[in-house]
Amino acid sequence: MSPREDQNRRLLRARDAIDRDYAKPLDVPTLARIALMSPSHFTRSFRATFGETPHRYLQRRRIERAMALLRSPSATVTGVAEEIGFDSLGTFSRTFRSVVGVSPAEYRAAATPLPVPVCFVKTWSRPA
Numbered sequence: 001m002s003p004r005e006d007q008n009r010r011l012l013r014a015r016d017a018i019d020r021d022y023a024k025p026l027d028v029p030t031l032a033r034i035a036l037m038s039p040s041h042f043t044r045s046f047r048a049t050f051g052e053t054p055h056r057y058l059q060r061r062r063i064e065r066a067m068a069l070l071r072s073p074s075a076t077v078t079g080v081a082e083e084i085g086f087d088s089l090g091t092f093s094r095t096f097r098s099v100v101g102v103s104p105a106e107y108r109a110a111a112t113p114l115p116v117p118v119c120f121v122k123t124w125s126r127p128a
Contacts, residue, residue, distance in 0.1 A: 010035040011049050014042070015057065022061045023085040028054055062086070063099045070108045077104045 001009075014035040018026060031054050032042035046054045062084045069080045081092035081104075096104045 007045060008049065010037065011042075011046055014046070014054070015050065018054070018058050018061055022058060022065065023083065025085065026058055059095055060099060063096055066092070066096060066104065067100065067107065067111075070104055071111050077108070080104070 014031045017031065017034050028039045028043055031046075032039040035042050035045075037045065043053060046057075050057060052060070065084050066080050069075050069083065070077070077093075078089055081089050084092075086092035086095070093103055096107070100107055102110070
């Protein structure tokens with residue numbers, strides 16, 4: 001195996017750890033240990049290979065999961081923030097807006113399906 005293949009394999013191991021453990025507290029030194037690299041070399045190599053920093057990749061994975069959870073009407077914004085690994089609702093909202101372009105509440109309102117018109121409910125529930 002070439003040195004480049006070995007480095008890519010180690011970077012993939014760290015990226016897989018982010019994908020699997022996105023809700024846990026992950027930082028660059030922890031991920032660099034998984035990849036068997038120094039933190040600065042890991043950050044440079046990760047960005048060169050995947051096109052974004054490890055921190056930004058982790059944020060994006062968390063926000064992708066939050067988007068899926070926010071589609072459920074029973075989930076609260078605060079509960080989603082905690083479930084995906086954010087300690088602060090403000091940090092979650094700011095990060096969500098920077099990645100998605102709208103606040104979590106605005107996203108939820110837009111993602112909620114429109115209610116069924118009353119005329120359909122009456123037709124469906126009418127005794128035959």
